[in-house]
Amino acid sequence: xxxxxxxxxxxxxxxxxxxxxxxxxxxxxxxxxxxxxxxxxxxxxxxxxxxxxxxxxxxxxxxxxxxxxxxxxxxxxxxxxxxxxxxxxxxxxxxxxxxxxxxxxxxxxxxxxxxxxxxxxxxxxxxxxxxxxxxxxxxxxxxxxxxxxxxxxxxxxxxxxxxxxxxxxxxxxxxxxxxxxxxxxxxxxxxxxxxxxxxxxxxxxxxxxxxxxxxxxxxxxxxxxxxxxxxxxxxxxxxxxxxxxxxxxxxxxxxxxxxxxxxxxxxxxxxxxxxx
Amino acid sequence: xxxxxxxxxxxxxxxxxxxxxxxxxxxxxxxxxxxxxxxxxxxxxxxxxxxxxxxxxxxxxxxxxxxxxxxxxxxxxxxxxxxxxxxxxxxxxxxxxxxxxxxxxxxxxxxxxxxxxxxxxxxxxxxxxxxxxxxxxxxxxxxxxxxxxxxxxxxxxxxxxxxxxxxxxxxxxxxxxxxxxxxxxxxxxxxxxxxxxxxxxxxxxxxxxxxxxxxxxxxxxxxxxxxxxxxxxxxxxxxxxxxxxxxxxxxxxxxxxxxxxxxxxxxxxxxxxxxxxxxxxxxxxxxxxxxxxxxxxxxxxxxxxxx
Numbered sequence: 001x002x003x004x005x006x007x008x009x010x011x012x013x014x015x016x017x018x019x020x021x022x023x024x025x026x027x028x029x030x031x032x033x034x035x036x037x038x039x040x041x042x043x044x045x046x047x048x049x050x051x052x053x054x055x056x057x058x059x060x061x062x063x064x065x066x067x068x069x070x071x072x073x074x075x076x077x078x079x080x081x082x083x084x085x086x087x088x089x090x091x092x093x094x095x096x097x098x099x100x101x102x103x104x105x106x107x108x109x110x111x112x113x114x115x116x117x118x119x120x121x122x123x124x125x126x127x128x129x130x131x132x133x134x135x136x137x138x139x140x141x142x143x144x145x146x147x148x149x150x151x152x153x154x155x156x157x158x159x160x161x162x163x164x165x166x167x168x169x170x171x172x173x174x175x176x177x178x179x180x181x182x183x184x185x186x187x188x189x190x191x192x193x194x195x196x197x198x199x200x201x202x203x204x205x206x207x208x209x210x211x212x213x214x215x216x217x218x219x220x221x222x223x224x225x226x227x228x229x230x231x232x233x234x235x236x237x238x239x240x241x242x243x244x245x246x247x248x249x250x251x252x253x254x255x256x257x258x259x260x261x262x263x264x265x266x267x268x269x270x271x272x273x274x275x276x
Numbered sequence: 277x278x279x280x281x282x283x284x285x286x287x288x289x290x291x292x293x294x295x296x297x298x299x300x301x302x303x304x305x306x307x308x309x310x311x312x313x314x315x316x317x318x319x320x321x322x323x324x325x326x327x328x329x330x331x332x333x334x335x336x337x338x339x340x341x342x343x344x345x346x347x348x349x350x351x352x353x354x355x356x357x358x359x360x361x362x363x364x365x366x367x368x369x370x371x372x373x374x375x376x377x378x379x380x381x382x383x384x385x386x387x388x389x390x391x392x393x394x395x396x397x398x399x400x401x402x403x404x405x406x407x408x409x410x411x412x413x414x415x416x417x418x419x420x421x422x423x424x425x426x427x428x429x430x431x432x433x434x435x436x437x438x439x440x441x442x443x444x445x446x447x448x449x450x451x452x453x454x455x456x457x458x459x460x461x462x463x464x465x466x467x468x469x470x471x472x473x474x475x476x477x478x479x480x481x482x483x484x485x486x487x488x489x490x491x492x493x494x495x496x497x498x499x500x501x502x503x504x505x506x507x508x509x510x511x512x513x514x515x516x517x518x519x520x521x522x523x524x525x526x527x528x529x530x531x532x533x534x535x536x537x538x539x540x541x542x543x544x545x546x547x548x549x550x551x552x553x554x555x556x557x558x559x560x561x562x563x564x565x566x567x568x569x570x571x572x573x574x575x576x577x578x579x580x581x582x583x
Binding site for chain 2: 108111112114115116117118119120121123124125126127128129200204207208211212213214224227228230231234235238241245248249250252253256257
């Protein structure tokens with residue numbers, strides 16, 4: 001029914017994402033401009049050979065700033081993923097493996113967290129504990145471990161009674177050994193897929209918060225900050241809005257597409273559900 | 277059903293209580309008092325202020341008073357806007373935010389159902405591919421990008437809609453669509469999947485084979501099952517719409533709760549931010565409850581076993 005190769009959208013997504021990541025890693029290093037260098041001769045210049053994405057209202061090179069912003073956005077996404085995996089995996093594995101009242105209690109807590117207005121809670125934390133990236137990591141991590149916990153729990157429950165786990169039990173392996181050595185390695189696939197699907201959400205959440213002026217602060221930058229700057233001048237110099245917005249939207253689209261493809265690959269029946 | 281409902285309400289009440297408790301202690305844990313930033317106050321005045329804002333009692337007493345006031349529907353005074361209580365601020369913003377949220381939900385449902393069923397019944401065709409490509413595209417455009425773009429195109433360039441303010445319903449058209457479009461895309465994907473999956477089910481083939489007609493088959497045998505994933509998505513969607521209003525109100529300059537929330541956050545107005553978070557949590561809990569009940573009512577499998 002399906003060919004074995006990658007579907008076309010995934011190939012496109014991989015290529016674009018690769019280009020953005022490469023630009024993020026190398027761009028600021030290779031460019032002659034510094035992201036904080038103000039050039040009063042070059043205010044609001046449209047894109048040109050010298051300034052690929054043009055310059056902003058105080059003459060800073062927008063290409064370098066967009067790539068610096070990408071570094072911040074990607075770093076936050078990766079650190080948040082690490083935090084939510086390190087809460088979600090143990091939580092789900094313990095709940096799923098122990099079962100019974102403990103499982104019920106732990107999953108009720110997850111349900112409770114689902115009822116929080118996530119973005120507002122992160123903003124509340126930022127207001128209370130200071131506007132720095134560590135609070136952002138912690139807050140975003142706190143609201144995004146829930147799906148991982150649910151998926152790990154479901155997988156653990158599925159594996160719990162499988163013959164090889166029963167065999168490990170029969171051979172006298174301890175609970176920790178069983179969970180760490182036998183159960184967790186068997187769910188790497190779903191964890192990778194759902195982490196991929198989580199990252200665009202985190203990138204968007206960070207950009208929302210920074211857009212509102214509550215996240216990353218000048219002179220540091222992120223995609224949310226750049227989009228907010230761009231909206232200020234979108235009538236006179238639309239490129240200041242266009243390039244960072246396009247990078248943000250493309251990255252989200254690429255990650256969504258790749259995540260969907262991987263999910264379909266993992267669970268062929270979900271292909272019908274998730275759309276073409 | 278009653279037992280199910282009682283259990284759900286009980287759980288929602290406990291969750292709400294837990295949220296309120298955590299938020300209260302988080303605010304009290306935060307470094308720095310609410311009056312630190314201002315000019316050094318004479319000790320007598322600071323004592324009076326602390327008493328007025330309920331900060332003089334021991335922590336457990338503060339907490340008790342806070343919960344009692346909250347149960348009476350009183351969220352306390354604002355720390356920064358001295359003449360206003362949180363209730364007054366929220367009462368002023370709520371109609372705008374509710375109007376925006378509910379009309380966006382309605383538009384998202386309408387668009388989602390329309391696009392999703394069209395794509396689902398034409399699965400694999402060019403129509404399906406175009407509609408789903410469009411949905412995936414809409415999902416990737418964040419509202420912080422699409423909302424300013426819509427202002428630029430429809431207000432500045434074409435002058436069709438006002439760029440900001442909330443005087444007439446005409447002011448709400450752009451914000452509603454800006455908020456609704458990403459959710460309609462997600463709903464369309466879910467409904468398309470539901471339809472595509474259901475039309476190949478045996479009971480649908482039986483219905484066709486009995487010759488009861490396409491319209492009846494679609495209405496009675498396909499759609500009730502195909503919309504189930506959509507209903508379970510409604511609760512998270514409502515939460516997303518609520519938080520989405522915060523950004524939309526900012527871009528379109530609408531005087532809703534979201535704006536108070538952002539202003540409060542920028543001014544470090546602890547009680548205002550706390551109050552809005554509590555109100556939004558309550559709204560999400562209520563919506564979750566409605567979605568749960570609706571799921572129970574609609575899902576034929578649950579309905580039959582309950583009888």
